[in-house]
Amino acid sequence: RxxxxxxxxxxxxxxxxxxxxxxxxxxxxxxxxxxxxxxxxxxxxxxxxxxxxxxxxxxxxxxxxxxxxxxxxxxxxxxxxxxxxxxxxxxxxxxDDDVYFELLMGRITGVLRLLKTGYSDPWGIEELFEGARNALVAALQEPDHHALFRDIQPAGQMQRLDSALIEYYLWLASCQTDDGGTRRECVELAAVIAIRMMFETNI
Incomplete structure (x- = not known):
């Protein structure tokens, strides 16, 4: 203490x-x-x-x-x-052009940690994901020059966001008590994102 x-x-x-x-x-x-x-x-x-x-x-x-x-x-x-x-x-x-995306990724990481320790969503994490996705899409309009891709390539930044999404969907699945549609949908969404990441890696 x-x-x-x-x-x-x-x-x-x-x-x-x-x-x-x-x-x-x-x-x-x-x-x-x-x-x-x-x-x-x-x-x-x-x-x-x-x-x-x-x-x-x-x-x-x-x-x-x-x-x-x-x-x-x-x-x-x-x-x-x-x-x-x-x-x-x-x-x-x-x-800096990359600051907002990094800020949102930090917020997402923190809120995910809270969700996993038993807190209800205290922020509205899907808003954070939407904001990060929009910032990334905007940056992808100039992939060769945007500051967001100075140290990490576009595919790498996309995979950072996708990894957080997978973590979120798997957490959602773990919260479902039924064996029905909702849990399965969350797992399938996580799987689809993971497969997409593998495809992007092999491009």
């Missing part, structure tokens, strides 16, 4: 520092590009604390409070992510 308390204190200080920096930028520059950059960084800190609290809640001094705070942090993060997306184009904030 001492380690959990120390970690909680670290995240609290990091978020407080981020909130102060965001307020200072807002006072000095208003709703600017820097404001959006710092908002995204602060959103990441909320997400990281959420993952921490929801993962270690049983070892926390107050498990219920840890869970409540973790779920609240997730919703705060989701709202901030959406605000950055909604206002980014309007205010000229672009960032």
């Amino acid at each position: 001492r380690i959990v308390a120390k970690g909680s204190s670290y995240f609290l200080k990091a978020i407080k520092a981020g909130e102060d920096a965001l307020k200072r930028i807002n006072d000095e520059e208003g709703f600017s590009e820097n404001y959006l950059i710092f908002m995204q960084q602060l959103s990441n800190r909320y997400f990281n604390r959420a993952m921490f609290l929801l993962t270690v809640r049983e070892d926390h001094a107050s498990p219920t409070r840890a869970e409540d705070q973790g779920l609240l942090d997730l919703m705060t993060c989701k709202d901030m992510d959406q605000e950055v997306v909604d206002n980014g184009d309007r205010d000229g904030f672009k960032g």
